[in-house]
Amino acid sequence: MKKKAISLAACIFLFVCLPALAFAQQLRDSLLSSGLIAAEQRAAERFMEGQQTGSNLRNLSSSNFDVSYYRCEWEIDPNVRFIKGEVTSYFTIGIATDTIIFDLSDTLTVDSIRYHGSLLSFQRLPGDGLRINFPGILNAGTKDSVSVYYNGVPRRPGGNAFVQTSHAGVPIIWTLSEPFGAKEWWPCKNGLDDKADSVDILVTTPSAYRASSNGVIAEENSDGISRTVHFKHRYPMATYLLGLAVTNYVVIKDSVQIAGKQMPLMLTTYPEYAGNAFKINNNARTAFSAFNRLFGDYPFAREQYGQTAWSQGGGMEHQTNSFITTTDLGLISHELGHQWFGDRITCGSWHDIWLNEGFATYAQSICYESIDLNFFRAERQYYRDIITAQPAGSVWVDDTTNFNSIFSARLSYYKGSYLLHMLRWKLGDSVFLQTPCYNTNLRLPRTSSGIWKQKAERI
Numbered sequence: 109m110k111k112k113a114i115s116l117a118a119c120i121f122l123f124v125c126l127p128a129l130a131f132a133q134q135l136r137d138s139l140l141s142s143g144l145i146a147a148e149q150r151a152a153e154r155f156m157e158g159q160q161t162g163s164n165l166r167n168l169s170s171s172n173f174d175v176s177y178y179r180c181e182w183e184i185d186p187n188v189r190f191i192k193g194e195v196t197s198y199f200t201i202g203i204a205t206d207t208i209i210f211d212l213s214d215t216l217t218v219d220s221i222r223y224h225g226s227l228l229s230f231q232r233l234p235g236d237g238l239r240i241n242f243p244g245i246l247n248a249g250t251k252d253s254v255s256v257y258y259n260g261v262p263r264r265p266g267g268n269a270f271v272q273t274s275h276a277g278v279p280i281i282w283t284l285s286e287p288f289g290a291k292e293w294w295p296c297k298n299g300l301d302d303k304a305d306s307v308d309i310l311v312t313t314p315s316a317y318r319a320s321s322n323g324v325i326a327e328e329n330s331d332g333i334s335r336t337v338h339f340k341h342r343y344p345m346a347t348y349l350l351g352l353a354v355t356n357y358v359v360i361k362d363s364v365q366i367a368g369k370q371m372p373l374m375l376t377t378y379p380e381y382a383g384n385a386f387k388i389n390n391n392a393r394t395a396f397s398a399f400n401r402l403f404g405d406y407p408f409a410r411e412q413y414g415q416t417a418w419s420q421g422g423g424m425e426h427q428t429n430s431f432i433t434t435t436d437l438g439l440i441s442h443e444l445g446h447q448w449f450g451d452r453i454t455c456g457s458w459h460d461i462w463l464n465e466g467f468a469t470y471a472q473s474i475c476y477e478s479i480d481l482n483f484f485r486a487e488r489q490y491y492r493d494i495i496t497a498q499p500a501g502s503v504w505v506d507d508t509t510n511f512n513s514i515f516s517a518r519l520s521y522y523k524g525s526y527l528l529h530m531l532r533w534k535l536g537d538s539v540f541l542q543t544p545c546y547n548t549n550l551r552l553p554r555t556s557s558g559i560w561k562q563k564a565e566r567i
């Protein structure tokens with residue numbers, strides 16, 4: 109595996125480094141994978157617009173229950189911006205209660221809520237809450253489940269979470285829930301504090317279309333009129349990382365070597381983009397090669413890694429299935445880096461977003477370092493110039509109601525990555541590689557700047 113990786117890196121080095129023009133172009137394209145920053149900013153921006161027009165709370169769900177599993181069944185036709193679904197949540201009661209509260213946009217209609225074959229009463233709460241009333245007290249430790257049947261047109265503005273657009277004249281619907289948008293299209297816990305351990309996602313579409321989502325495809329059926337694809341994911345996942353897209357996708361299967369075994373590498377793309385498959389998958393393999401060696405093996409290796417075409421500028425690190433726009437190594441490596449930093453380990457609050465974005469941006473740099481030192485140095489210089497163009501500014505976000513603060517390219521992305529680069533320079537590679545910067549085998553499903561600092565200082 110190592111030998112193969114070295115020879116691949118050498119080939120890429122020769123390919124990308126020799127022509128100066130190509131170098132400059134690649135630098136510009138990659139660094140302006142700021143498209144991905146813009147994508148993440150836009151999602152937050154639309155959400156903030158939504159806040160101003162009605163939904164003024166991000167997360168009303170109650171903390172008296174812990175979700176272990178979601179089964180999501182959705183019907184989506186990309187010709188119509190509409191969702192119909194049934195979401196069943198399995199949970200454990202933390203404190204004895206006869207009510208629990210989920211987050212769900214109040215623009216969506218709840219048809220019914222079923223519990224052990226009976227209907228439950230419920231109330232919609234101001235600020236997108238859905239309170240469910242059980243027939244009696246559920247004691248602490250009780251394991252139970254409830255199903256919410258709902259439908260409607262997701263809110264707009266605030267609507268970047270569930271977008272309808274087109275490519276080559278064909279309709280597409282895709283979702284982007286980071287940071288607060290999951291509740292805009294499905295009933296869930298919208299915060300960062302409750303990762304379900306597993307999820308099943310079943311999406312029915314007209315047969316001309318196909319869904320893409322998290323995990324692996326367990327089953328696919330089509331009767332010529334409709335098609336249902338069943339995705340299965342068996343790792344803990346924050347709700348903002350559940351992604352869904354539907355259009356006339358083609359699926360191109362490939363593989364990447366992880367821990368001596370071939371793991372599926374799946375590209376779900378537009379027919380008109382299918383010719384890019386080799387470049388996209390090869391760039392992903394280049395990034396895998398660097399990251400597996402430095403960060404530990406890909407954290408979802410029992411399943412697969414997918415990349416799905418969408419029409420938003422940039423990318424989004426949906427768990428096991430990044431949504432991407434281009435063939436650019438910078439974008440592909442950034443989103444893959446998030447699978448370790450952001451997905452496997454998730455920031456504890458949006459104040460700590462640099463733990464997602466600074467790490468993914470540095471992962472992007474490390475990928476370049478593995479194949480092209482000149483490019484790596486130029487990229488560092490570029491980031492340094494932007495960071496120092498203004499005085500002050502913290503990687504820790506003071507104001508999480510301001511999307512520009514959360515997704516600040518200068519602070520959350522570039523300065524976050526430079527903080528890591530500075531530590532590496534101070535500590536040296538051998539010590540730095542022992543810190544939680546790299547050692548994702550530490551069992552940290554969520555982390556914060558403070559926890560990370562403590563762990564780093566113990567090394």
Ligand SMILES: [Zn+2]
Pocket residue numbers: 144148442446464465468
């Ligand atoms: Zn990112």
